Structures are given as C-alpha cells and as structure tokens.
Amino acid sequence: MTEHTIPDPDTESGKQLLECEKKLQDNFHFETTILRFGGLICEDRNPIHFLAGRTNIENPNAPINLIHQEDCIGIILKIIESNCWGETFNAVAPFHPNREDYYTEKAIEYKLELPIFDHSKPSVGKTILSDKLENVLKYQFIKGSL
Helix, strand or coil: CCCCCCCCCCCHHHHHHHHHHHHHHHCCCCCCCEEEECEEEECCECCHHHHCCCCCECCCCCECCEEEHHHHHHHHHHHHHHCCCCCEEEECCCCCCEHHHHHHHHHHHCCCCCCCECCCCCCCCCCCCCHHHHHHCCCCCCCCCC
8 A cells, every 4th residue: 555545444543544634734824744654663662562472363464564663753854854745654664574474573582472363264454655755755764674
C-alpha cells in the first residue's frame, strides 16, 4: 500500500483517523503534512512483550509494518527542515518479514516464551510502503531492519 492507495478503514478508530486527516488538510489556517506511522517500537517497547507465550495468534504470514521511535523523530525533523507541507507520508521501516518469523526471533532475542501462531486460516495483511519518504524527503531510515 502506498499513499496513493485509497484509504478504506474498516474499524471505528481507522475511520476517525481518516476524518481527522481530512479536517487537518482542509484547514487553511496552517500548513500540515499527514504522517501515517506504523506500529511504534523502541528499545523498551516491542509488541513481543504482549505476544510472548500467547497461543492461537492469527495472521502468522502477514507482514509487519513497524517503525522505530528514532525514525519517527528523524522523519518529523526532516519534514520541518525541508519545509515539506501539504503531503501525506506512510512511515514504516522498509522491513516486512512475516509476523511469525519476526516475533519468534524477538522472543528468542529477549529470552521470552515463544508465541504460538494459528495456521488454520489464511493470513490477512498488507505491506505498507514508505518509498515516498525516501524519494521526496530523501529520508534514510536509521533503524531500517528493526
């Protein structure tokens, strides 16, 4: 999915976020750029802490779409420094292994109980691309491999 993909949120929170984006973009009293961040991680925050030891976790083959806190800050600074307003950017690391591989690796790294994934149903998920960040802002990810 890119910034050109027409958003079609299926959750209430997703619908509210899209409405907020529109309100910000339609307000001519200030300049804005929309940032669509993926799941936030940093040294002391990783979703594996919520998944460790759990069973029947859905979508084992879905790609991850995460971003490190350092990159969030770096992207915001780059937008301000470049005076890049009126844009919409996806902001996720260019690293999309499937959920099972990534979280299993992280459980081992953090010495946590392995999560157990449910393979009984097809995985559902999408890969979010941040190519526009790299092309328009010339942003290079600090933590691209998470």
